[in-house]
Amino acid sequence: MTEFEQKLKSAEALAARGKMSRREFVQFAAALGIAIPVASSLFSKVAKAEDAKKGGALVIGMEGGSASDSYDPRTYADSIMIAASLAVMNCLIEFDDAGNPTPELFESWEAKPGAAEWVFNVRKGVKFSNGKELDADDIIYSIGLHRGADTKSPAKGILEPITEIKALSPTQISMTLKEGNADFPVILGDYHLVVVPKDFNDWSKPIGTGAYTLESFEPGVRIVFKNRGDYWKPNRGNFDTVEIRYIQDAAARTAALQSGEVHAVNRLDARTVDLLMQDENVKVVRTKGTGNRYCFVSRVTMDPFTNKDLRTALKYGIDREQIIQSVFSGYAVPGNDHTLDALNPFYNTDLPQRAYDPDKAAFHFKKAGISGKVELQTSEGAWSSAVDCASIYQESLKKAGIDLTVNKVSGDGYWDNVWLKVPFCAVYWGRRMSADATLSQVYGSASDWNDSDWRKPEFDKIISAARIELDNAKRKELYFKAQEMISDDGGMICFAISDYLDGYSPKIAGVAPHARYDLADQRLAEKAWFA
Numbered sequence: 215m216t217e218f219e220q221k222l223k224s225a226e227a228l229a230a231r232g233k234m235s236r237r238e239f240v241q242f243a244a245a246l247g248i249a250i251p252v253a254s255s256l257f258s259k260v261a262k263a264e265d266a267k268k269g270g271a272l273v274i275g276m277e278g279g280s281a282s283d284s285y286d287p288r289t290y291a292d293s294i295m296i297a298a299s300l301a302v303m304n305c306l307i308e309f310d311d312a313g314n315p316t317p318e319l320f321e322s323w324e325a326k327p328g329a330a331e332w333v334f335n336v337r338k339g340v341k342f343s344n345g346k347e348l349d350a351d352d353i354i355y356s357i358g359l360h361r362g363a364d365t366k367s368p369a370k371g372i373l374e375p376i377t378e379i380k381a382l383s384p385t386q387i388s389m390t391l392k393e394g395n396a397d398f399p400v401i402l403g404d405y406h407l408v409v410v411p412k413d414f415n416d417w418s419k420p421i422g423t424g425a426y427t428l429e430s431f432e433p434g435v436r437i438v439f440k441n442r443g444d445y446w447k448p449n450r451g452n453f454d455t456v457e458i459r460y461i462q463d464a465a466a467r468t469a470a471l472q473s474g475e476v477h478a479v480n481r482l483d484a485r486t487v488d489l490l491m492q493d494e495n496v497k498v499v500r501t502k503g504t505g506n507r508y509c510f511v512s513r514v515t516m517d518p519f520t521n522k523d524l525r526t527a528l529k530y531g532i533d534r535e536q537i538i539q540s541v542f543s544g545y546a547v548p549g550n551d552h553t554l555d556a557l558n559p560f561y562n563t564d565l566p567q568r569a570y571d572p573d574k575a576a577f578h579f580k581k582a583g584i585s586g587k588v589e590l591q592t593s594e595g596a597w598s599s600a601v602d603c604a605s606i607y608q609e610s611l612k613k614a615g616i617d618l619t620v621n622k623v624s625g626d627g628y629w630d631n632v633w634l635k636v637p638f639c640a641v642y643w644g645r646r647m648s649a650d651a652t653l654s655q656v657y658g659s660a661s662d663w664n665d666s667d668w669r670k671p672e673f674d675k676i677i678s679a680a681r682i683e684l685d686n687a688k689r690k691e692l693y694f695k696a697q698e699m700i701s702d703d704g705g706m707i708c709f710a711i712s713d714y715l716d717g718y719s720p721k722i723a724g725v726a727p728h729a730r731y732d733l734a735d736q737r738l739a740e741k742a743w744f745a
Contacts, residue, residue, distance in 0.1 A: 222243070222248075225242050234726065236310075236311060238726075238727070239257045243257075266449040266450070266452050266723075266743040267452065267723075267744060268743070269452070269454055269744070270452075270744040271453065271455045271457070272455070272457070272478070272722075272742070273457045273459065273475070273477050273478075274459065274476060274478045274733070274739070275461040275467045275470045275475075275479045276293060276294050276297065276458055276460065276461065276467075276479065277460075277461065277462050277463075277467065278292040278294045279293070279294030279295060279434065280292075280434055281434030282433060282434075283434070284417055285298070285299065285302075285428070286417040287303075287359065287367070287369075287406045287407070287408050288360060288365060288366060288367035288406065290368075290405065293731070294437075296405045296731070297733060297736040297737075297738065299405070299408050299420075299422075300405070300408070300737050300739070301424055301439050301456060301739040301740065302420050302428055302439065303422030304318050304340075305319065305403060305404075305405065305407055305408055306318060306319050306403070306409065307399055307400070307403035308403065308735075309403055309647065309728075309730050309735060311729060312559075312729055313728075313730055315402075318337075319336065319337050319348065319353065319409055320334045320335065320336065320402070321335045321336065322334075325394075325684060327684075328394045329391075329395055329398065329682045329683075329684055330392075330682075331390050332389045333386060333387070334388075335385060335386055336348065336349065336350050336385045336386065337446075340423050342421050342423055343422060343423075343424075343427050344411065348409070348423055349384040350382075350383065350384050350387050351381060351384075352411050353409055354379055354412075355414075356410055357379060358379075360373055361376070368406060369406040369407060372404060372651070373401075375391045375393065375395065376391060378390040393681070394682030395681050395682070396680075396681060396683055397648040397650045397651070397681070400648040401648060401651070405736070409423060425442065425445040425447070425451025425739070426442060426456060426739065427442050429455075436457055436458060438457045439455060441454050450741060452724075452742070453739065453743070453744075456739040464486075467482075468486060468717065471718075471719065472490075472493060472495055474719065477718065477722055478716065478717065478718045478719065478725075478738055478742075479717045480714075480732050480733050481732070482498065482715035482717050484543040484545040484713075487500075487545060494720070495719065495720065496718070497717070497718040497720050498717055498718075499715075499717075499718060499727055500713050500714070501713060501714040501727035502727070503555050503556055503711040503712075504555060504645055504730070505546075505712035505713055506597070506642045506643065506644055507553045507642060507643040507708050507710075508546075508549070508597065508603065508640075508642050508708070508711070508712070509553075509707055509708045509709065510592075510607065510639070510640055510709070511639060511707070512528070512638045512666065513637050513665070513666060514666055516637040518582075519637055519705060523579070524579065524584050525703075525704075525705055527574075527577075527579035527614065527616065528616075529568055529575075529707050530568065530572075531570070531572065531607075531610060531611040531614045532570065532607050532611075533570040533610035534548040534549070534569075534709045537709060541599045541606070542710060542712060545712065545713040545715060546713055547710070547713070549707075549710055549711050550697075550701055550708065551568060551700065551701040551707055552701050553708055554652055554653070554693075555711050557729040558647075559649075559690075560693040570610060572610070573614075575611070575616065576614040576615050579614060579615065579616050586617075587617045587618070587619045588618050588638065589619045589621055590604055590607070590618055590619065590638045590639065590640070591621045591632055591638065591639040592622060593625045593628045593640065595623075595624065595627075595628030595629070596625075596632075596633075596639070596640040596642065597640070597642050601620070603640070603709070604620045604622075605620060608620050633665060634663075641665055645730070649680075650677065650680065653696055658674060659671070659674050660674075665706075666706050670703075676692050677696060679692055714727070715732075720745075721744050722742050722743075722744065723742065724741050724742040
């Protein structure tokens with residue numbers, strides 16, 4: 215067997231065991247010289263080589279919940295309830311491993327020119343756990359839970375652009391928006407938008423179209439599910455029972471996994487992952503660069519940060535790799551001074567990664583004509599290692615002759631008293647699946663959360679044009695330009711994007727890195743099985 219054949223066989227074996235996603239397999243095969251369409255077809259064949267096995271009791275240990283958790287989707291805010299809801303209910307849209315919107319209870323969709331009018335086809339033959347067959351009225355009711363003046367749902371804002379929603383038939387729905395948005399299906403993939411029967415409101419006994427029914431719910435302690443036995447998705451919903459245990463402490467979660475008390479955990483401590491990888495009882499799944507975006511942000515309307523050369527000096531003067539190695543133990547990727555990541559289909563792959571360059575930093579700082587110290591406000595209230603990141607930044611700037619004062623402030627009220635108010639501070643952003651949502655909310659002139667106060671009419675026009683452009687190649691050009699503008703001129707220094715780190719028992723199959731969330735996009739109960 216040639217070296218080429220050995221490498222390909224090895225990749226095929228990983229794909230067959232669920233340890234390599236389609237995206238990873240295709241990238242690996244392309245590096246071997248295999249055409250992308252051929253590689254994709256090859257993955258489809260080998261990935262089906264190991265059929266999902268039925269049976270067994272899955273136990274998951276998770277951080278990300280509280281004693282006040284509820285099954286009401288208008289209250290979801292963290293990982294445990296996302297995972298719990300997706301065990302019992304389905305969403306309108308699912309995301310594949312690469313982060314692309316794919317059909318779930320919406321089987322297909324089509325936009326009219328301008329992307330302001332959409333038609334969605336409801337999947338036929340799907341039944342709720344109470345036996346009722348899914349129809350358009352159920353979906354309209356479920357979306358309506360998050361709309362209106364009285365709702366407190368976090369999804370209210372993303373649905374606000376809908377001006378009309380109506381059933382064209384029991385299996386077809388039309389939605390009209392205030393203005394076109396080619397990313398609308400991505401928005402409808404929001405995890406709050408799970409579907410229940412029309413007029414349902416007893417959240418203590420949720421009814422859904424998912425693989426399981428709720429057996430017991432002790433908020434802050436555990437949630438238990440039982441397989442309903444007639445799930446509509448082939449090779450999904452494979453366990454007899456699933457239990458989610460609330461284990462908030464990372465060390466306790468890890469110990470439970472190593473002892474076999476649980477089969478999977480989320481949010482491994484990056485400082486322990488290298489050791490865990492040596493443990494034969496643990497399988498680590500790492501999703502590179504889809505976690506939080508860690509930044510130092512200057513407000514470009516406040517002195518001295520009105521000076522572009524100063525902003526440029528500060529971007530070249532940060533040693534991203536040292537922070538990643540020292541603070542994140544290597545489990546992060548460098549940010550490129552905007553908040554899109556490499557798994558987003560519109561990420562600018564042509565934009566060179568800005569690297570640490572003290573000479574360029576010194577050049578731009580001298581050109582800026584700034585004298586005296588530059589002050590950065592930071593706190594553990596921003597994120598737990600924000601002060602450590604700032605200290606490394608301070609040292610890296612010294613090599614450029616820039617004197618950075620790190621002002622550690624109280625974590626109490628940080629987001630009320632510091633963020634959006636001071637000239638230069640520590641900030642983190644979570645991942646958003648839509649390029650439009652990311653760029654509009656973080657950098658758009660109309661956004662209240664534009665924390666750099668960088669507001670450019672030209673940029674707004676580009677985002678507006680991209681929002682209604684249905685040709686992906688043209689949208690890509692627009693989004694590439696937008697990212698270039700932010701990185702070159704904006705006030706954000708996005709220096710690291712963290713990884714998701716999941717831990718599994720070797721018995722678990724069918725899991726892979728996912729572009730949205732950890733634990734197989736919080737669908738572990740639905741996707742995995744015991745090998």
